[in-house]
Amino acid sequence: MSSLLRDRVWIMLSEIAKRGVYPLHASRLGIFRLPVELIDLSDISSVSNDLKSSGFKMDSYADRIYATHNWTENGIDPLTQEKLSADLYITVEIVTGEVVDLIYQIKPLEFFGDCYWVRNYRQKADNNAKMIIDTAIRNTKIGDKLIAHYQKAEKISLESAITKLETLTPLAHNPKTRSTTAVPPASVSAAPPKPLQPSVEVAPKVQIAATGPDTTIVLSGNGTNYSKQEGPIDPNFKSKRQVVGTFRGIKVWGPIDPPGQLGVWGTQVTVDYDICIADGACIEACPVNVYEWLDTPGHPSSDKKTFMAREKDCIFCMACENVCPPQCVKIFQKGT
Numbered sequence: 001m002s003s004l005l006r007d008r009v010w011i012m013l014s015e016i017a018k019r020g021v022y023p024l025h026a027s028r029l030g031i032f033r034l035p036v037e038l039i040d041l042s043d044i045s046s047v048s049n050d051l052k053s054s055g056f057k058m059d060s061y062a063d064r065i066y067a068t069h070n071w072t073e074n075g076i077d078p079l080t081q082e083k084l085s086a087d088l089y090i091t092v093e094i095v096t097g098e099v100v101d102l103i104y105q106i107k108p109l110e111f112f113g114d115c116y117w118v119r120n121y122r123q124k125a126d127n128n129a130k131m132i133i134d135t136a137i138r139n140t141k142i143g144d145k146l147i148a149h150y151q152k153a154e155k156i157s158l159e160s161a162i163t164k165l166e167t168l169t170p171l172a173h174n175p176k177t178r179s180t181t182a183v184p185p186a187s188v189s190a191a192p193p194k195p196l197q198p199s200v201e202v203a204p205k206v207q208i209a210a211t212g213p214d215t216t217i218v219l220s221g222n223g224t225n226y227s228k229q230e231g232p233i234d235p236n237f238k239s240k241r242q243v244v245g246t247f248r249g250i251k252v253w254g255p256i257d258p259p260g261q262l263g264v265w266g267t268q269v270t271v272d273y274d275i276c277i278a279d280g281a282c283i284e285a286c287p288v289n290v291y292e293w294l295d296t297p298g299h300p301s302s303d304k305k306t307f308m309a310r311e312k313d314c315i316f317c318m319a320c321e322n323v324c325p326p327q328c329v330k331i332f333q334k335g336t
């Protein structure tokens with residue numbers, strides 16, 4: 001077990017601790033403890049390799065694995081109008097042993113230089129750390145072991161355990177879909193480690209189109225020759241684009257050419273789908289549950305988007321707009 005945590009950790013199971021940052025050091029340290037064993041060197045190596053495949057920079061030391069996510073902030077100097085750029089990163093430390101501890105510390109913004117102009121750094125760093133953690137849980141053997149733990153501890157089916165894991169990891173990058181036949185029967189975490197069967201990738205559920213009178217947009221088509229778009233959203237898009245249809249009652253502003261070009265969605269809560277990278281920060285931030293996921297396979301930025309299904313519930317707190325890494329969300333107060 002991590003000696004780092006022995007004296008001062010708040011011990012809590014992952015499902016309780018799931019979404020919090022625990023204020024041990026001025027709200028800057030987040031800890032998750034998972035009730036699974038990660039001792040076997042091949043398992044540790046597998047976790048590291050899977051995270052590397054998910055796009056993180058990996059490092060290791062003794063019983064620790066370090067996964068780092070880098071991102072770039074762009075801005076404009078308010079005085080000189082000069083374009084500014086800053087390279088930032090956040091690292092999650094995975095402490096292996098009889099339990100798995102996932103730890104991150106948010107560095108002060110000053111650590112990265114004179115980046116006073118970066119907006120919502122803490123929220124973005126926190127969200128990116130949670131994205132790494134969700135990916136580590138969802139896409140690696142840690143997830144296989146957690147599923148086995150749920151099956152045994154809660155006496156639930158494999159399907160229910162997989163669903164529970166998926167529900168707990170909404171921010172996972174390129175989330176893995178598990179087959180209900182790929183994970184071995186529940187095993188006790190304290191038992192001698194056995195190699196797990198590799199999970200079998202199955203096609204994700206794809207919501208190509210909704211049905212009903214409020215939907216005229218179809219998400220499939222021949223528009224595949226598109227590349228990823230950079231943010232931010234054009235705040236004046238309503239004067240430049242036309243409404244080309246609706247999806248479950250939500251307006252869609254063209255041009256669109258599915259599946260590669262999807263336009264801007266929404267009226268008050270608007271998201272440029274051609275920029276959205278589906279990291280889930282807006283879903284996480286929204287206090288009234290406006291958003292849900294919508295599968296958009298074949299789109300160059302991400303194969304799912306955040307859908308403002310309960311747009312009318314928006315209380316205009318602006319949290320989603322502020323937290324969106326590529327700045328593809330724009331909130332319009334009623335009447336604007």
Ligand code: SF4
Nearest residue numbers: 286314315317318320
């Ligand atoms: S502005 Fe606030 S309430 Fe409205 S969608 Fe964004 S986070 Fe939710």
Ligand code: SF4
Nearest residue numbers: 276277279280282324
């Ligand atoms: S709208 Fe922004 S915050 Fe929400 S999922 Fe897309 S990129 Fe992330």
